[in-house]
Amino acid sequence: MSGHHISSAKFLWGVALALFVLTFITVAVTWIQIPEPWNIVVAIAIAVVKALIVVAFFMNLWWDTKFNVLLFIMSIAFFLLLIGITLLDTLYRVDPVPSF
Numbered sequence: 148m149s150g151h152h153i154s155s156a157k158f159l160w161g162v163a164l165a166l167f168v169l170t171f172i173t174v175a176v177t178w179i180q181i182p183e184p185w186n187i188v189v190a191i192a193i194a195v196v197k198a199l200i201v202v203a204f205f206m207n208l209w210w211d212t213k214f215n216v217l218l219f220i221m222s223i224a225f226f227l228l229l230i231g232i233t234l235l236d237t238l239y240r241v242d243p244v245p246s247f
Contacts, residue, residue, distance in 0.1 A: 152210035162204045169197050 203209040
């Protein structure tokens with residue numbers, strides 16, 4: 148990397164404001180009557196957007212080399228693979244003792 152990117156205070160305050168707005172939207176989702184599985188899906192989707200904003204702008208991944216972006220994407224893919232393997236094991240497991 149030839150140099151560091153320095154973000155302006157105005158830009159960082161705008162990103163922080165976007166994160167605050169998304170946080171308030173997440174809280175508002177809990178008050179809105181959304182059907183049961185979809186309220187969690189919406190809240191997690193907003194949390195993923197907030198995490199991507201933090202990674203891209205506060206951690207300067209947006210202006211970093213493409214290799215570091217590739218490392219980030221591969222780490223997320225590896226995490227999802229491990230979660231998927233765990234779910235394959237737990238979703239199809241037979242209970243040793245039947246439930247009452």
